[in-house]
Amino acid sequence: MHFSITAGLKAVIEGLPYILGGVWVTLVVVVGALFMGLVLGTLLSIAHVYGNRVLRGLTGLYVWFFRGVPLLVLLFLFYFGLLGALHLDLSPFFVSIVVLGLISSAYQSQILRGAILSIPEGQLKAARAIGMSDTKAITFIILPQAFRLAIPGWSNEYTIIMKNSAVTYALGVAEIMARANHVAARTYQHFWLYLLAGFIFLILTYAGTKLLGLLQKRVAIKGYAR
């Protein structure tokens, strides 16, 4: 393939609107997966920290599975395997969010578990001592602090999910990577288009971590350095 900057730039400029359209797809997949991961991960972390032996075992098993199996394998397993077996017709888009969300919940549960365990145990005792149920104590005392402590971990999790979302291209989700690939196949300017895709991801990961950094400052507890 002949290497030409002008031809490359031309392909990039012409393909840009189409590829940028994939940013929204990527963002919905990532934000959807992170949100699902947050809800499930929070429940898992509570089960892991406060649950009985059976609950702890089950969450351990869940985390072990979703942290240990590659994303691509899980995507294929769910989309081509499970949907077929269950005679379900769901979009690759939806399945991608669910699979990324399940994986993220495993990681987020561990981020949050660490955060919960780093809160002095006396606060739970004090909450009980004023008549709070454990559910109230966890909701109003433990989680608000654990969420704050988890932000740096989430920042990391966000970049991982953002980058991993490119793999959903394998199911045909029209996100950034799929669209870059599409334009590249048409123009033969692979180098420039993958560079563009990489650059867009770089901006998205950078913006996300910056945003979470701002959030961390905003919700920081006064006078509190930990």
Next chain:
Amino acid sequence: MKDSAMPANVPVLRIENIKKRFGDKEILKGVSFELNRGDIKAIIGPSGGGKSTLLHCINFLTLFDEGHVYLNGIEIDHANKRELYAYRQKVGMIFQDFNLFDHLSALQNVQIGLVRVKKIPKAEARERAVAELERVGLKEHMNKYPAELSGGQKQRVSIARALAMDPEVMLLDEPTSALDPELVGEVHSVIQKLAAGGMTMILVTHEIGFAGSLAKEIMFMDEGVIVEKGPPRKILYEASQARTREFCDKIIHFHHREDDQE
């Protein structure tokens, strides 16, 4: 006083034969006592003797293996959650290391129990919380967070937090032992104010001077039993048990030495 229908002879709090073991170590070997309204009892004794465990057992933060707890003559069934949560509001607990909620301001620390447990509307709860903080002399610091407060101020917030729940009894678990010496006084004076107001209290402490001036009765506890109890003067200076005498001699000497250095 509060319940005029209550016969005067029913103790506010009665502890009956509490036993607790951790693994094969017996921490409490059957402890019993009772408190009448307005009683202040101090518990002293060597570390590891079961004092703190006993206070934790009294409001079920630690579950005991055997025994009974009665509030105003009614036995508390901790398995009944509703009953347990109501009971804990009636028995305020002050911890050695304050245990304030780090993400909440002093005001919110006091307010949260009123809002989330007592279900009092926010504005009313705020008013009440401000009043409680005023009572412990911290109204001007009410918007500060725990990390911005001194140890003494934190402990006073924690006392206000417990008082806001309108307790009938207060359990104080070494309320000043985590404090720098110069901060002990402010917490002691808040506790004295409570005493003057007629609050029923159990005070676990190493500050025997304070215990002696405040409590009508001192209980000496060691190896999971109340070895001996009586008026402060008797326990501190004329104890009948050798163990009590040995312990009291040691800390009284220690305090005198400290006084000499000053």
